[in-house]
Every structure is written in C-alpha cells, then in structure tokens.
Amino acid sequence: MKKITIFLIISTAFVAFLTFFFKENKGVTKEEFRTMIDNHPMQERLKLSKSERKKSGIPPNRYFDDQYLLEMNPATGKTNPENIQAIIEEERSSNFLGGSARSPGEDTETAWVDRGPNNIGGRTRVVFYDPNDINGTRVFAGGVSGGLWVNDDISNASSSWTQVGIDENLAITCFAIDPNDSNTWYVGTGEAYTHNDGTGNGAWYTTDGGNTWSVLWSINLNQGRGRRPYFFNEIVAWDNNGTTEVFFSLDGWLDYNHVGFNASGWYKMENGNINQIEFDVDGDTRAYVFSDVEIAADNSLWCATKKNRWSTGGGEIYRTTDGENFTQKYSLTGGDRVELSASKTNPNLVYALVEEGNSTGVRIVKTTDGENFTVLPEPADADTGIDADHFTRGQAFYNLMVEVDPTNDNIVYVGGIDLFRSDNGGFSWNQISKWSNNNNLANLNVSLVHADHHALVFDPSDSNKGIFANDGGVYYSSNLSSASSSETAIVAKNNNYNITQFYSGAIGPDPENEILLGGAQDNGSLYVGNATSGTNSFSKIFTGDGVATFIDKEEEYLIVSFVYNVYESYLLPITANSESIPIRFDTSRGSFANIADLDDNLDILYVNGSSDGTYRVSRFTDLTSGNAGAGSFANSNFIDSEPTAIKVSPYTTGSTTLFVGSATGSIAKIENADDDSFGSNTLTYTNIDVNGIINTGSISSIELGENEDEILVTLHNYGVNNIYYTSDGGTNWAVKDGDFADIPVKAIMMNPMDDDEVIIGTNYGVWQTDNFTDDNPEWVHSQNGMSSVKVTSFELREADNTVLASTYGRGLFTSTFTADSDLSIDQNELSNNSIIIYPTVSKDGFFNLKTTAENYTTSVEIYDLQGVKVYAVQNLELETSSDKEIKLEVSSGLYIMKIYSGNKVLKSQKVIIQ
Structure with a gap:
C-alpha cells in the first residue's frame, strides 16, 4: 500500500501570480502554426465518423475537439486551463468585488439579467434530496456546466429552481452527505466523460446544509506532467464506527504529446491532508479509476472501474471494508466504464452495467451472494434507430445509469437513451420513457423524457417516487410503478433551471416587441417572441444542436442552424402554424459548430464553407424563398486557413464588405463579397493583418466600432495576446491585453457611447475595461448577475444599447451600456x-x-x-x-x-x- 500526500490547498499565491500575468510567446509563424494544426493528433480524432467516435469512447459532439485546436498555445500545441485556476486563486486572495465602470454587469444598475430559458434544462449528473427537509420535497441538482441549484418543493408543479453557491466552477458532477452530520455535504467538479466539456478545479463542502460553500480541495492543475484538468467521478462520505471518512475518485484523460496525469486515482482525506491510495491488483500497483462507488447494506464499499490513463483497468468491480484494501469480484476482459447499484437490504446483492469494449454493447450483471455474477438480458428500446442489444446506442461511456429500489431488490431501473424498469430482478424489462415520437416510439404509451440518462434518486420516504437527471435537466415521478403505461408518470421539473449551453444568441431590434433566439447544444434552436423583462419560456423551433442564429434587423425573418452547413429560416412573426424554410443542408463543409454572419441589408448569409483542405467562404441568397441560391469563394493568399470568424460590415449597405479571420490569425477584408460572379476582378481582397502584426493564433471574433476603420479583434488561444484594436483599418494595430490573464477570449464589444469602455466574453465570464484607449488597459470581471461561465457571443440591440450574451451553461443574459459618468x-x-x-x-x-x-x-x-x-x-x-x-x-x-x-x-x- 502506497500513500502520496497532497496538501489540502496546494496552489500558492506566488504560482498563481506568475500564471496569471505570464503569456508565452515564442514567435511561432503562421506557417509553423498551420503545420502544427494540420499534423496535430487531434486531427485523427476529427476524421472519425460518429459511430467510430462512439466505439472509441469519444463523445459524438465535436465542439470541444475543435475548441482544443482553436485554443491551444501555438508554442506548445496544448491548452492551459490551469490559467483559469490562477485567476480564481487571485480573486480569492484579493476578495474580488469587481470594478466601478458602467458597462454591462459591472454594478447593480447594469447587472446582467437572466433571460432564460426558464423551461428547458440541461445536462445534469447530480440530484439529491435535502436530508434536513422535514417535508421531504427539497431537492438539489447540479448542472455539468451550470452550477448547483435548489428546488424547495419538487412535488409542486409550479415550484422553481434557484442557483446556490459555488459560482467559480459550475461543473458539478458528484456529491456526498456526511452520515454523521446531515448539515455537512460535499460536491466535486469536472465531468470526465466528455473530456474538456465540464472542467473541474476541486471539491467543495458546506457545514450548514447547503446555505454557504467553501473550497475543500483546490486542485493544482500544473501538478504532474499532464497539466490537464482533473475530474471528480465520486465522493464517498463513509461511516467508520461513528467517524466519517471521506474518499474521492479523481479521473482524467490522456493529453497529447505526453503522458496524462499521475494523480488520477482513489484518495482519502486524513487529518487535513488528502492522501492518494494505490493498491496492488495481480502485481499491478497503478492507480485504478473508480467510475462509481456504492455503500452496501453491511457498510462495505462496492467500487466499479473505468479505464485509467494507460487504457487498462476498466470493466472491473471491487469490494472493500476499509477503503484501502480491495478484493476483485468481477472483471470483463476489454471492458470499460462500470456503473452499479447495491441493495439497501442485502449486503451481497449488486446490479451492474458494464460497458463492453469499443462500445459494442452493455452487459447487465447481478450478484446475490457477492461472489458469482449472472448475466441479465438487456432491455430492447422501441426506437428502431437503437440496436436491440444496446440501449445506450453506443454511448455507454457517457449515458449509463442503474438503481435498485431501496425497499424491493426485484425492482431495478436502467437508463441509456431511454429509461427501463424491471419488476423481476432484471430478467425482463418495460420501457418507461421515450426521447421522441420517432418511428415505433410514437405508439409507445410512456412519458416524453429527454435522452441520455445519468442519475436516479428515490424519495427517502416513498421509493415509488423518484427524480431523474439527464441531458434535459431534471424529471420527477410521483408514481414510478405506473410509468410503463402512462404518458404523464414522469414530468419535466425545469422551471427556472437555466443551465442551457448556448453556442450563439440573437436579439431582435425592437425593444417594444423583444425577440430572443439562441442555438443550444443538444436542445436545438430556441425562440421567444414578445419576451418579458426577466426570464422567459422558450420554444424549440429547430432540433438537434442549434448553432448560429440570426434575426433580420427589419424583423421580417430569422435564421436557425444545425451543425456544419445546415440552415433554415422562419418568417416573422412565428405562429403555431409557422414552418421552417430550407436554405442549405450540407454536413460535408464547415466545422461542427460552424461560424456565419448575416448581411441583413442584402439578405445574404455568409458561412465557413471549407472542406478537404480548401478554405472558403460560402454564400447563400434568397433566404426565405425555399430555393436559396449558393456560391463560394476562396483565395489562399488571403483566406490561408479555415475561417474562424466572419463579420459583415454594417457600414457598406449597397454591397457586402466582409471581414474574415482565420485559424492562423490572418484577417482578410473582402469588398463586393455579394457579387454573383465571385470573380477575382470583382471581389477585392485586402490583408489587413499587415506584416503579421497579430500574433499567431485563431481569430475568435471581429467587431467594428464607429466605422470600418475601427476594428476590434479577439483570439481563442492560450499563450498569445488575445485582444487587438486598429483605428485606421488595419494599417496599425495595438495590443489591448493590458493586465488581462492568459485565457481564451470569444467575443468583444465596444460601448457605442464611449470608446474607452469595452467588454469581452471569455472562458471565465465577462470582463470589462474603462480605459481601452490607454496603452495598457486594466481589465476586471464584469458579471454581476451572471456567473463565471464561458461566454460564447455578444449581440447589441442598437435601439437601446442592450447587449445579449450567450453562455455555455447558464443560458442567455442581457444588460445595457450606459453613458460615461462625465456625460450623465x-x-x-x-x-x-x-x-x-x-x-x-x-x-x-x-x-x-x-x-x-x-x-x-x-x-x-x-x-x-x-x-x-x-x-x-x-x-x-x-x-x-x-x-x-x-x-x-x-x-x-x-x-x-x-x-x-x-x-x-x-x-x-x-x-x-x-
């Protein structure tokens, strides 16, 4: 047995200070960076088909693979999410309160306002009842990128959720409640199952029943060679003869170009320290990664594994009576992630779901004596698009849930894409939910419940009631036994549970008839007309992953999209009878979460149309005719790598002037981009990144000030300057990072009434400066009313200077620019x-x-x-x-x-x- 001590708080102020202010820039050229991108190991993963990704245990959503390439440091080929942790440490030590300027989110007068959706949830892995609630209806839930929330009465149809605590990291993934003190709880951050989607930074605890939260274990992301984020799979609070012992399961994933972390594994908190426990299994002393840990009726621990950093150790189940010495009870050769559920009455009865190698299926096994396991039949989903022997549809590494009724060992539930229940110990199954009304599902008399299931918790006083957590948020049943024959047995409970992950947002031009629109991960394109001043209920008008969205400035139409180049429009106003109008269906060009911009003076949509190494911009016309025109233009001298930002100038109205930023930091100004001939004699190209003054990196956004000469540019990457400005059309550029940290910047916007005030959207919330025209602007967090969440886009409604911010995990927000105090x-x-x-x-x-x-x-x-x-x-x-x-x-x-x-x-x- 080997123990490696890691102090409770291992980040130092000095290290945080250096990381906070240091930006690495080793003069990598655009050509060298393009070569790095083209030959990066991530490219092999991006070539995989959706089915191949699933077989390799890789999420089918490619967004964060693309983001990795966009955000990586050009000097190293790696990302540096540890830099965000350095900001957190800096703000903790300085008791950060924010700035004093009058930009959106900077004070209570201009605080960001949550606009919703208040009726659509998001990916949730944590849900539990408050053990101190005498009514037994108070529930907490944790979004994978949306934070921790509470609902005071889950049984009440009109009850709503309120966000609580832990604002600096919103990736809530696991929890535990102290068996000897019902007011002491623990939560862990970081979701390993989607790699970089929900990045964690440690564990938190409360000693007052969830009212206030403090850092328990702050992870030093620089620790070890891997320099990758850590993910908490499990926290276990275990009663050892009246003394609570706390265990943690840390996870990680392999980094490129070097070995992943040396710190993944099983940990125990002892005397203010947290000690790693490594155990010998058949001579192998490497740390195993637990995906699930359950406390049995005799207080022993059943521990399930997933593959570790060497891609071994998956498909196994262990048992321990002290948390330090383990006995193997089950192993599936080539297996990967395992989820299990232990009986509350029989210490030797356990159900387990075991992911078979290469996601070829899920094996359901059961033991009643603690030694011998029986293979049970898998449920067959009525959905004809799901194989009869694979209810997770190839995604067992992601959506896998099993729970046994605490009062009846023969009643067991499993979840993958949909939910199933067995009343005879797993020997036969009834489907109790459907994710849509596709094919055979339409005739199935069960509740509509969002796909991809992660957790089930039973009402402590009535196991016929339960709460499900899935990619659509939280669902509640007051009568589980009727779920196989009822369309209302399981209902959504997402009122004000706003943890939606938006790629983009759009706001209509009329403040008196406000329209909001957003493209949401796994929740489609979401729309609300005549929006109220606060949070709103949205309607899904386009399915799948919603990406780019636009509202015509005359409010004649709007545009929604799916991944790559799939676009449709709707005429406004939208009614119950409105139908979408196809513009383009092309999944072979562009990127997963494709970039685009709308010239709504000429009603032309410009998008990234690259494919097969040819970097181009595609153009769609006749957007509401149902017979859209299309064309594209490419010029390798100016569009020298994949377009990563497109901006239509609002100042040229008789034709299109287009700005295109690339993955290697080039910016092209293209005049007459609307010309039908696309000829070299009609389109005028200008490289406004003169002499490569903008550091190598990937352009994330391009915005204009008062004219076409005033341009603001941001970059995705770590290790570069991220903010640039020119007032002469690109002849001379100024770096505007000032004291801003080395983290990705996704969006930028200037106060229309004060060019000294600028806001940026980043991987860690909104930041603001009120001295942008100075050589070294000072940047401060500007997110009152919001959260430290990734901000993906800004859009300005010019009529009243309202800014719409889309976030990846906390929905949509609005605030306003106001006049400078000297002009008040x-x-x-x-x-x-x-x-x-x-x-x-x-x-x-x-x-x-x-x-x-x-x-x-x-x-x-x-x-x-x-x-x-x-x-x-x-x-x-x-x-x-x-x-x-x-x-x-x-x-x-x-x-x-x-x-x-x-x-x-x-x-x-x-x-x-x-």
Whole structure:
C-alpha cells in the first residue's frame, strides 16, 4: 500500500501570480502554426465518423475537439486551463468585488439579467434530496456546466429552481452527505466523460446544509506532467464506527504529446491532508479509476472501474471494508466504464452495467451472494434507430445509469437513451420513457423524457417516487410503478433551471416587441417572441444542436442552424402554424459548430464553407424563398486557413464588405463579397493583418466600432495576446491585453457611447475595461448577475444599447451600456436607455422615437459618415403614450442619429436607410 500526500490547498499565491500575468510567446509563424494544426493528433480524432467516435469512447459532439485546436498555445500545441485556476486563486486572495465602470454587469444598475430559458434544462449528473427537509420535497441538482441549484418543493408543479453557491466552477458532477452530520455535504467538479466539456478545479463542502460553500480541495492543475484538468467521478462520505471518512475518485484523460496525469486515482482525506491510495491488483500497483462507488447494506464499499490513463483497468468491480484494501469480484476482459447499484437490504446483492469494449454493447450483471455474477438480458428500446442489444446506442461511456429500489431488490431501473424498469430482478424489462415520437416510439404509451440518462434518486420516504437527471435537466415521478403505461408518470421539473449551453444568441431590434433566439447544444434552436423583462419560456423551433442564429434587423425573418452547413429560416412573426424554410443542408463543409454572419441589408448569409483542405467562404441568397441560391469563394493568399470568424460590415449597405479571420490569425477584408460572379476582378481582397502584426493564433471574433476603420479583434488561444484594436483599418494595430490573464477570449464589444469602455466574453465570464484607449488597459470581471461561465457571443440591440450574451451553461443574459459618468444628466432627466429608436434599418426613411419613462423634450440631429448634418429638429416632444415619427429624406447609407439634452448627447444611434 502506497500513500502520496497532497496538501489540502496546494496552489500558492506566488504560482498563481506568475500564471496569471505570464503569456508565452515564442514567435511561432503562421506557417509553423498551420503545420502544427494540420499534423496535430487531434486531427485523427476529427476524421472519425460518429459511430467510430462512439466505439472509441469519444463523445459524438465535436465542439470541444475543435475548441482544443482553436485554443491551444501555438508554442506548445496544448491548452492551459490551469490559467483559469490562477485567476480564481487571485480573486480569492484579493476578495474580488469587481470594478466601478458602467458597462454591462459591472454594478447593480447594469447587472446582467437572466433571460432564460426558464423551461428547458440541461445536462445534469447530480440530484439529491435535502436530508434536513422535514417535508421531504427539497431537492438539489447540479448542472455539468451550470452550477448547483435548489428546488424547495419538487412535488409542486409550479415550484422553481434557484442557483446556490459555488459560482467559480459550475461543473458539478458528484456529491456526498456526511452520515454523521446531515448539515455537512460535499460536491466535486469536472465531468470526465466528455473530456474538456465540464472542467473541474476541486471539491467543495458546506457545514450548514447547503446555505454557504467553501473550497475543500483546490486542485493544482500544473501538478504532474499532464497539466490537464482533473475530474471528480465520486465522493464517498463513509461511516467508520461513528467517524466519517471521506474518499474521492479523481479521473482524467490522456493529453497529447505526453503522458496524462499521475494523480488520477482513489484518495482519502486524513487529518487535513488528502492522501492518494494505490493498491496492488495481480502485481499491478497503478492507480485504478473508480467510475462509481456504492455503500452496501453491511457498510462495505462496492467500487466499479473505468479505464485509467494507460487504457487498462476498466470493466472491473471491487469490494472493500476499509477503503484501502480491495478484493476483485468481477472483471470483463476489454471492458470499460462500470456503473452499479447495491441493495439497501442485502449486503451481497449488486446490479451492474458494464460497458463492453469499443462500445459494442452493455452487459447487465447481478450478484446475490457477492461472489458469482449472472448475466441479465438487456432491455430492447422501441426506437428502431437503437440496436436491440444496446440501449445506450453506443454511448455507454457517457449515458449509463442503474438503481435498485431501496425497499424491493426485484425492482431495478436502467437508463441509456431511454429509461427501463424491471419488476423481476432484471430478467425482463418495460420501457418507461421515450426521447421522441420517432418511428415505433410514437405508439409507445410512456412519458416524453429527454435522452441520455445519468442519475436516479428515490424519495427517502416513498421509493415509488423518484427524480431523474439527464441531458434535459431534471424529471420527477410521483408514481414510478405506473410509468410503463402512462404518458404523464414522469414530468419535466425545469422551471427556472437555466443551465442551457448556448453556442450563439440573437436579439431582435425592437425593444417594444423583444425577440430572443439562441442555438443550444443538444436542445436545438430556441425562440421567444414578445419576451418579458426577466426570464422567459422558450420554444424549440429547430432540433438537434442549434448553432448560429440570426434575426433580420427589419424583423421580417430569422435564421436557425444545425451543425456544419445546415440552415433554415422562419418568417416573422412565428405562429403555431409557422414552418421552417430550407436554405442549405450540407454536413460535408464547415466545422461542427460552424461560424456565419448575416448581411441583413442584402439578405445574404455568409458561412465557413471549407472542406478537404480548401478554405472558403460560402454564400447563400434568397433566404426565405425555399430555393436559396449558393456560391463560394476562396483565395489562399488571403483566406490561408479555415475561417474562424466572419463579420459583415454594417457600414457598406449597397454591397457586402466582409471581414474574415482565420485559424492562423490572418484577417482578410473582402469588398463586393455579394457579387454573383465571385470573380477575382470583382471581389477585392485586402490583408489587413499587415506584416503579421497579430500574433499567431485563431481569430475568435471581429467587431467594428464607429466605422470600418475601427476594428476590434479577439483570439481563442492560450499563450498569445488575445485582444487587438486598429483605428485606421488595419494599417496599425495595438495590443489591448493590458493586465488581462492568459485565457481564451470569444467575443468583444465596444460601448457605442464611449470608446474607452469595452467588454469581452471569455472562458471565465465577462470582463470589462474603462480605459481601452490607454496603452495598457486594466481589465476586471464584469458579471454581476451572471456567473463565471464561458461566454460564447455578444449581440447589441442598437435601439437601446442592450447587449445579449450567450453562455455555455447558464443560458442567455442581457444588460445595457450606459453613458460615461462625465456625460450623465440630472436625475430628473431621462437616461439614454429610456429613449427608444426603431427601426434602426429603414427602407423608406421613417424612424420612430419614444420614451419609456416620463414625457420629455429633446432635440435630434442626424449626420452622415463624413460628419455632415443632414437632419435637425428642435424641441421634439417624446411621450410614453405614443411614438414620434421623423422622416429622413436622404440617399441610402448609414447615418448617426444623436439625441440631445441641452448640449449633452443622451443617445448616439447608428441608423441605416436602404
């Protein structure tokens, strides 16, 4: 027996400081970086088909494989998620409170507002009843990227969830409750089953029944050669003769170019230290990785394994009476992940689901004497798309659940894609849920429940009641015994449980008739019209993985998408009879979560259309006709690697000026991109990344300021400068990282009223600066009302400077830019955000103005881009009860509308005449 001591908190302030401020840049050229990308081991994985990925135990969702290549340090070929941990340590030590500027999320006045969805959950692996609740209805749940939540009455149809604690890491994956103190609980972070999707940073505990949480074990992500994140598979709080002993199962995955962690394995907390326990199994002393641990009726521990960092040790079951000495009870040659459930009445009765090698199936086994295991039949899913002998559909490494009724050993439940129940000890099965009404499922009289099941917990006082956790959130049954013949036995309980993972978001231009739209992982394209001011219920209008989404600025149509190049449109407003209009169905081009941008002046959609090593931009026209036109253009001198950011200029309205950023840091400005001929004589290419001034890396976003010369650019990568700015169209660039940490940046936006105020969306929330024009801007967290969650996109509604942020794990949020404090008006005057201008794109020159506060007298001036005043009106009466219409009789183009209080600008708004 070998024990390796790791201190309770192993990160030091000095290491955190160095990691926080140091950015590695070893001068890798674009050509060298392209070679690194093309020859990276990840590319072999990306070539695998969906079925091949499943057989290799790799999630079919390729998003995080692509993200790895986008985010890797160009000097090392690896990512550095440990840098986020360094930020966490820095903020802990400085009692971080945030900044004082007036950008979205920076104070209570501009706090981010959760917009939903409040009716759609997300991937959940943790659910448990509060042991201290006298009513037995208070439940906690943990989202894999959405944090820990509580519902005070799960049995009440109108009850809702509230987020609690543990904001700095939202990847909640396991829990334990102290058997000798019902107020002491533990949770672990990090989901190993999807690799980099839910990255953990340690374990947390509460001593007051979940009201407040503290760090128990902060993982040093630099520890060992692997430098990879750690994942907590299990936490066990075990009663050893009245003394609680706490065990942890840590997991990891193999890194590229070197061995993975040396710290995966089984741990025990002792005297303020956490000690790794390595045990000898047939002469093999390597640390085994437990995927599941159950406490038997005699207080022994049953431990199930999954493959370790050497790809061995899976498919096995052990038993221990002290947590340190183990006896093997079962082994399946070539097996991988095992999930098990131990009887609460018979110490020797255990059910187990064993993933067979290469995901060829799941073996269900059972022992009644603790020694000999019997193979049980698998349930056959009614879905004709699922093999009869493989109810997990090739994903046992991911969706695998088994639980035995605590009062009746013959009643057992298993879950994969759907749920099944046996009343005779697993010798026959009844299906009790369906994920859709496809094929044979349509005639099955059971409840519609989201696919991919992870957990089941029984009501402590009535085992006929239970709660399921799956990729769709939380589901509740008050009558499990009727589930095989009832469409209402299992119901969704996701009211305000907003842990949705969005790739993108879009907001309509009219504040009075707010439309919100988002593309969500595994939850399709989600839509709400006439949104209320807070959280909203959304409708799924397009299925699968929703990716890029757009709302036409005239609110005539919207666009939704699936992975690669699958796009459809809807005419607005959407009604119960609305049908989607196909634009393109092409899964052979582009990337998994493909990038795109809409020119809604000309109604043209531009997307990444690369394939087979040819880097191109594809263009779709006639977006609402049902017969969309298509074309593409490629120029290896300017689009020299896969496009990773596309931005349509709003300033060129008679044609399309397009900015395209690449995986190797190049930026091309393409004029006349709308030309039908796609000829080299009509499309004008300009490389605005002059002399490679932008560091090698992958462009994540391109945004424009007040004109086409003012450009803001961000990069995905670790180890590079991530934020760039030019005011002269790319001739001269300035690095704007300042004191910002070395972590990926996904989105950027400038305050339309103050070019010193800029926000960025990152892998660790929203950050803000109010001195962007300085040589070294100071960046602070700007996420009041939100969370430390990955932010994937920003979109600005120009009418009232509202910003929509999409997040990967906490849904959609809005906040507003406000005027600089030096330009603030008297309290009796209106703030700029109460003045509404709509539409912002007009075909006839008519614009409406109104106020949402009190009646108000103002003046309006409108300028063209050369600064010439083309319209002015004095003493304009704005009212709350009616709109004030103005007519701008000028040629088509972009103009700046300014609304004044005396000589102070209350609002500056870009408007377009088509």
